[in-house]
Amino acid sequence: MISHLFKLIWNKKKAHALLIIEIWASFMVLFGLLSLIVFNIRNYSQPLGFTYENVWAIGLQSNQDTVGIPQKAQRIFQRLKAYPEVASVSRASNNFPFSSSNMNTRVDHEKRHTMVEYYIVDAHFSNTLEMPLVAGRWYRGADSVGKFKPIVINQKASEELFENENPLGKIISKDKQVIGVVGNFKGKGEFMSNQPALFEQLDENNDWNKTMLVRVKPGTDAMFEAKVVKDLSAMQAGWSVEVDHLTDSRKTQHNLTLVPVIIALIVSGFLLVNVALGLFGILNLSIARRRGEIGLRRALGATGRGISTQFIGEIWVLATFALLIGLLFAVQFPLLDVFDLQRGIYVTAMLIAVGIIYGIVTLCALFPSRQAAMIQPAVALHEE
Amino acid sequence: MITLKNIEKVYRTTRIETLALTNINLSIAPGEFISIMGPSGCGKSTLLNLMGLLDEPSAGQVQIGGEVVTQYRDRELARLRNRKIGFIFQSFHLINDLSVIDNVEIPLLYRKGDAVGASRREMAREALEKVGLSNRMKHFPGQLSGGQKQRVAIARAIVGRPDIILADEPTGNLDSAMGNEIMNILQQLNAGGATIVMVTHDETMAKQTHRLIRLFDGALVGDSVLARTDD
Ligand SMILES: Nc1ncnc2c1ncn2[C@@H]1O[C@H](COP(=O)(O)OP(=O)(O)OP(=O)(O)O)[C@@H](O)[C@H]1O
Ligand SMILES: [Mg+2]
Numbered sequence: 195m196i197s198h199l200f201k202l203i204w205n206k207k208k209a210h211a212l213l214i215i216e217i218w219a220s221f222m223v224l225f226g227l228l229s230l231i232v233f234n235i236r237n238y239s240q241p242l243g244f245t246y247e248n249v250w251a252i253g254l255q256s257n258q259d260t261v262g263i264p265q266k267a268q269r270i271f272q273r274l275k276a277y278p279e280v281a282s283v284s285r286a287s288n289n290f291p292f293s294s295s296n297m298n299t300r301v302d303h304e305k306r307h308t309m310v311e312y313y314i315v316d317a318h319f320s321n322t323l324e325m326p327l328v329a330g331r332w333y334r335g336a337d338s339v340g341k342f343k344p345i346v347i348n349q350k351a352s353e354e355l356f357e358n359e360n361p362l363g364k365i366i367s368k369d370k371q372v373i374g375v376v377g378n379f380k381g382k383g384e385f386m387s388n389q390p391a392l393f394e395q396l397d398e399n400n401d402w403n404k405t406m407l408v409r410v411k412p413g414t415d416a417m418f419e420a421k422v423v424k425d426l427s428a429m430q431a432g433w434s435v436e437v438d439h440l441t442d443s444r445k446t447q448h449n450l451t452l453v454p455v456i457i458a459l460i461v462s463g464f465l466l467v468n469v470a471l472g473l474f475g476i477l478n479l480s481i482a483r484r485r486g487e488i489g490l491r492r493a494l495g496a497t498g499r500g501i502s503t504q505f506i507g508e509i510w511v512l513a514t515f516a517l518l519i520g521l522l523f524a525v526q527f528p529l530l531d532v533f534d535l536q537r538g539i540y541v542t543a544m545l546i547a548v549g550i551i552y553g554i555v556t557l558c559a560l561f562p563s564r565q566a567a568m569i570q571p572a573v574a575l576h577e578e
Numbered sequence: 579m580i581t582l583k584n585i586e587k588v589y590r591t592t593r594i595e596t597l598a599l600t601n602i603n604l605s606i607a608p609g610e611f612i613s614i615m616g617p618s619g620c621g622k623s624t625l626l627n628l629m630g631l632l633d634e635p636s637a638g639q640v641q642i643g644g645e646v647v648t649q650y651r652d653r654e655l656a657r658l659r660n661r662k663i664g665f666i667f668q669s670f671h672l673i674n675d676l677s678v679i680d681n682v683e684i685p686l687l688y689r690k691g692d693a694v695g696a697s698r699r700e701m702a703r704e705a706l707e708k709v710g711l712s713n714r715m716k717h718f719p720g721q722l723s724g725g726q727k728q729r730v731a732i733a734r735a736i737v738g739r740p741d742i743i744l745a746d747e748p749t750g751n752l753d754s755a756m757g758n759e760i761m762n763i764l765q766q767l768n769a770g771g772a773t774i775v776m777v778t779h780d781e782t783m784a785k786q787t788h789r790l791i792r793l794f795d796g797a798l799v800g801d802s803v804l805a806r807t808d809d
Contacts, residue, residue: 492656
């Protein structure tokens with residue numbers, strides 16, 4: 195029976211070409227969308243590597259003030275630390291977690307090299323963000339006097355630079371020595387893929403990198419926030435003080451990922467509904483046109499159920515043709531490594547897309563094929 | 579082989595009620611070749627459809643090969659149609675998107691169990707040989723003449739070796755030469771043991787059968803055994 199259906203569809207391939215193209219196009223759209231979604235879900239499922247609840251980022255702008263910036267920044271640091279509501283403070287570069295800025299640099303070790311997100315943060319950073327270390331330790335203020343700059347890298351960076359070797363003590367880019375390794379560090383939030391990261395000790399005598407990350411004690415409210423802004427502004431006249439809650443900036447980062455996905459989802463959704471309706475219409479029409487054939491098949495021994503199975507079978511054959519073509523295109527993405535995504539993502543997306551397409555065509559064929567099954571053979575044969 | 583008892587058939591639509599057949603009693607023995615005649619609209623096709631289990635009578639009983647089918651469901655009716663009955667229609671009813679041999683194979687596809695691919699092919703080829711079309715197997719119906727199409731339809735009717743062949747004006751769309759050809763094939767099939775019921779408008783065709791049934795306005799008005807001219 196299956197080969198019979200293949201013949202039937204194959205012999206009508208010209209009439210079905212449009213339908214095949216339509217199903218093929220839906221598959222491609224679905225494949226793209228699902229690759230995106232699977233990619234994001236996979237990222238989301240990987241740990242962030244730090245905690246952000248109750249952490250505030252206090253941004254300081256010295257504006258016209260140009261004298262003694264490092265000392266003033268340190269005074270602010272000490273002041274923040276002194277509040278009883280504050281559990282921990284750390285001074286960091288502007289690319290602190292969930293911020294909108296990035297700082298990339300290329301680092302190497304012997305013949306290997308990689309791009310890393312380059313964080314310049316002080317000795318308290320791991321403490322403030324509750325980052326567990328998987329090897330070694332976080333740097334301390336006293337480490338900076340050594341011959342090499344002490345750095346901590348994340349595991350991803352370690353894999354890129356040292357593969358399976360022990361990274362502790364290794365020298366990177368001539369002047370940096372690895373003294374600790376953290377797990378993941380996904381600075382832009384859960385949807386970010388796990389990228390290499392490098393943390394270098396912040397030089398406190400520097401004019402720059404004066405964002406204060408403050409972990410407040412749970413239950414601290416907006417009153418305290420207002421007080422801090424007021425106190426700091428009073429301490430350093432002319433400076434501007436801005437407080438961002440990491441929970442809020444995290445949402446902003448997530449929206450950057452989610453909004454395009456949701457838009458794509460809506461557009462594809464409309465597209466699929468359209469295709470489904472079109473398919474439904476075509477099937478209804480084709481069944482109306484094939485009443486004679488339906489009557490004949492019944493006369494030759496088909497049951498009503500057999501007729502509806504045939505119509506669903508035909509649409510499956512059609513979908514299979516379209517999907518084979520679609521898969522031919524889709525496998526190029528992992529084969530040619532188009533977007534630098536893991537192969538598993540493409541394969542998962544393909545499988546889900548195939549499943550959804552079969553689901554949609556089955557749903558579209560269900561009602562028309564039921565109708566076909568109910569056609570009275572004597573009536574259908576009479577009509578032609 | 580076929581027995582009809584007190585058959586009545588009423589077509590009901592929302593507005594009108596048509597009494598298509600009334601009080602039909604008929605018994606057809608194995609090996610008979612019967613023709614049914616009557617004016618247009620008198621119920622010939624309706625009668626044939628009831629014999630072919632394509633339609634249900636409003637009242638009365640249909641027996642095929644000793645089986646009373648009144649209580650039969652779709653699956654059992656389909657099995658009987660497939661195994662016991664071959665249909666031939668005035669308008670051939672070939673599927674234009676399938677080759678001749680694929681068309682002929684269709685009844686075997688609805689037969690579970692036996693006939694696998696290769697043997698189906700073989701049976702279809704044999705059936706086409708019987709109607710003299712073994713040289714047109716790969717053609718499509720669109721490439722055949724009316725007479726050839728009807729011969730394909732006959733091959734399809736006989737491929738499953740049914741006991742009964744029901745033909746509704748099989749020569750209605752053909753000229754007399756082609757009609758005679760079809761008639762010869764039917765006679766050969768009958769000689770081979772098939773029970774044949776044929777609706778026709780053509781007296782000369784009807785005269786070549788064993789028994790002539792006349793219908794008028796849904797009622798059976800004549801049932802005569804004909805003198806056998808040939809065999
Ligand atoms: N599906 C149907 N619904 C309603 N009435 C029908 C239906 N099929 C047939 N009839 C009516 O039943 C009667 C018998 O029809 P049938 O087709 O059996 O006639 P027929 O003898 O085969 O005629 P013809 O020689 O023209 O083929 C007609 O009056 C017809 O209008
Ligand atoms: Mg008729």
